[in-house]
Amino acid sequence: MESILVLTHSDESGEQLTRGSLEAVTVGQELSARLNAELTIGIVSEISATVAPCLASAKARLLAVAGPDFAQPRYASDAAACEAICRAAQPSIVVAPHSSRFARVMAAVAHRMHGCIETHVTAIGTADKVEATRWFYRQRMEAVVTRESRPWFLLLDSGTHAAFTGEAAPVEVEEIVINLSQQRTNVLGSRTPEQREISSIKSSGADPLNCGTIRPEAELLFVAGAGWTKKQSDGKIHAVEAGELILKFLHSSGASLGSSKSLVDQGNDGSPVLAFLTHLNQVGQTGSTPRHAKGLATCCHGEEPHVVGWRFIGERRAISLDPNCGWTRGKADVVYVADAFQVIERLNVILEAQRPALTNSAN
Numbered sequence: 001m002e003s004i005l006v007l008t009h010s011d012e013s014g015e016q017l018t019r020g021s022l023e024a025v026t027v028g029q030e031l032s033a034r035l036n037a038e039l040t041i042g043i044v045s046e047i048s049a050t051v052a053p054c055l056a057s058a059k060a061r062l063l064a065v066a067g068p069d070f071a072q073p074r075y076a077s078d079a080a081a082c083e084a085i086c087r088a089a090q091p092s093i094v095v096a097p098h099s100s101r102f103a104r105v106m107a108a109v110a111h112r113m114h115g116c117i118e119t120h121v122t123a124i125g126t127a128d129k130v131e132a133t134r135w136f137y138r139q140r141m142e143a144v145v146t147r148e149s150r151p152w153f154l155l156l157d158s159g160t161h162a163a164f165t166g167e168a169a170p171v172e173v174e175e176i177v178i179n180l181s182q183q184r185t186n187v188l189g190s191r192t193p194e195q196r197e198i199s200s201i202k203s204s205g206a207d208p209l210n211c212g213t214i215r216p217e218a219e220l221l222f223v224a225g226a227g228w229t230k231k232q233s234d235g236k237i238h239a240v241e242a243g244e245l246i247l248k249f250l251h252s253s254g255a256s257l258g259s260s261k262s263l264v265d266q267g268n269d270g271s272p273v274l275a276f277l278t279h280l281n282q283v284g285q286t287g288s289t290p291r292h293a294k295g296l297a298t299c300c301h302g303e304e305p306h307v308v309g310w311r312f313i314g315e316r317r318a319i320s321l322d323p324n325c326g327w328t329r330g331k332a333d334v335v336y337v338a339d340a341f342q343v344i345e346r347l348n349v350i351l352e353a354q355r356p357a358l359t360n361s362a363n
């Protein structure tokens with residue numbers, strides 16, 4: 001007989017559970033109904049009474065570890081809290097959101113409970129046995145896993161299930177008190193690069209360098225490859241000019257900036273660099289897998305480890321001097337065999353000419 005524990009945590013405000021936590025509650029409820037198993041929900045937050053009432057209609061036993069030490073993510077306190085809840089609930093299956101807060105500690109908690117863990121779970125089936133569908137190798141392979149050993153921890157990818165909703169009502173929460181030794185890590189706050197609305201960047205004339213070049217909401221992903229900093233037909237490198245062309249294009253199009261690995265790595269080996277690029281811009285197997293309606297690769301060869309990061313890009317175009325590059329081998333919808341310096345310069349002129357119209361229509 002299985003017993004289900006859903007582990008949840010509050011968001012930064014401390015006033016509600018995260019969306020990922022509520023998705024995990026949905027999964028826990030479905031699972032306990034299908035398996036006819038007991039459901040417990042564990043809460044890690046500063047004040048459990050603030051976040052617990054939204055779980056009133058979940059009809060579950062509620063456990064919590066609460067207090068100022070649990071307001072913010074910290075390895076030692078989060079791992080201790082999750083472990084204490086697991087020891088109190090003694091579950092056979094633990095479902096938790098794959099948030100950065102829980103992903104960091106859950107393998108350790110599984111180890112302390114002599115259990116095993118699956119990460120990047122997208123679905124949980126209950127055909128003959130409990131089965132977890134999960135991704136491997138940066139979302140390139142999907143597998144269905146089943147295990148005999150318990151407790152089995154399942155970290156659920158966000159966005160895969162509906163968030164639990166229910167009328168808030170008074171609830172009974174069993175608080176577990178744990179004695180933490182003095183914490184070495186004190187969270188003072190968090191800092192993120194300034195991200196602004198694309199439309200406001202477009203119309204303000206602001207320098208994209210100061211506006212953040214990674215714009216998940218943009219329609220277009222513009223990818224810069226290492227070719228921008230290679231010797232060109234005149235035998236010279238034009239890295240400064242390349243940087244200006246790219247920034248101008250980002251400025252007038254509002255596109256998000258991606259990069260190949262070769263280009264972002266160049267700073268390390270003394271080659272010319274584009275100062276506004278960091279490893280956060282890198283797209284591919286060892287980089288990110290962004291989602292945009294369209295993508296334009298420039299001066300990039302289109303090798304598999306790079307293009308695998310384009311799997312969620314809708315329409316793909318590329319500008320490359322090499323008629324034999326990876327893009328022309330079926331990886332792009334349209335390839336312009338052309339000099340990207342010339343194409344982007346011309347595009348910038350066209351976009352600049354359209355700018356007043358864009359600005360007016362935005363108003």
Ligand SMILES: Cc1cc2nc3c(=O)[nH]c(=O)nc-3n(C[C@H](O)[C@H](O)[C@H](O)COP(=O)(O)OP(=O)(O)OC[C@H]3O[C@@H](n4cnc5c(N)ncnc54)[C@H](O)[C@@H]3O)c2cc1C
Nearest residue numbers: 225226227260261262284285286287299301305306321340
């Ligand atoms: C384990 C592993 C993981 C990897 N992970 C990643 C990853 O996550 N992301 C990633 O990007 N790569 C990754 N790589 C590296 C990848 O295999 C390629 O080496 C890399 O993507 C090549 O980058 P590039 O196309 O920018 O550079 P290059 O291969 O140097 O290609 C530059 C291109 O620019 C073209 N060019 C030059 N000048 C112009 C011009 N004026 N106009 C138009 N075209 C021009 C050239 O013809 C050439 O095709 C990984 C490799 C390994 C082994």
